[in-house]
Amino acid sequence: MKIQDNYYFKKRREQDNSPLDEWYNTLINKDVNEIDVFDLCKMIRQNILIDLAVNKATEVLRTNPLEGDVYDGQLIKLLYSIDYKEIKEHTNSLQKILQKVKQTIEIDDFMCEEDYNEYMDLVDNFIVKLNRL
Template sequence: MSKTLKEIYEYDLIEDDGIDYTVDEWFNTIMEKTKDQLSVADVSRMLRQRICSRIAIKRAIEMLSDDPFIGEMFEGQLMFNLYKGKEKYLKLFYTQMGPVLEKAGLMAKCHQFGSDEEKEEYLSVISKFAQKIKEETT
């Protein structure tokens, strides 16, 4: 049985102080989830907020392996959020990212994007990501 993020990180939930904080509610919700229960929206937000980065990065790689264009609000959003992730932890997963980026690049060439600009932006992120990995691993 998988552990929840709360159990893995030994976090306490944020107590309700009577004020409506959407971020607090979201944090408490993800803390009760296992890694496999995290949605693309959860992972994207975790990467942006830099919360539980190791698990967010690992889950993002799994999701991108299945669908390199996955995103909450636009195609490729998860790839973009991962590229902007916490470098300290991202480095730990560079070897796993290589095949994901290669697959994404090949699939992007024949993928139907909403516009040429979206396609260029996506290919640019993949290229920058691959270059960053290459520089760090050579």
């Protein structure tokens, strides 16, 4: 079943061939299982269907905690940027993912030590954020 059927979204009228409108119209015509990492990142950035995006993102991150559309770790960084009210019900699953990251991700998974340190700092800050919920 398509997203527009599940969530009763209507197709947007494309104004001046807006890439955002084109993406949105493509998204709502997808089945939930067809949502990819590009869609997830854009959904979070555009604040569209956040609960669905967080659910799907946690599924993706269980398999690959470094997932991202443009760079490694982007999906976790975008999830971290979401207001705490929007992720509160996902606290347990996110905490499990972040703990797995701390146990399994190594410096060799990154291009350089700086990227590794930045990612691990983000994970630590995200854990602190979740513990405050």
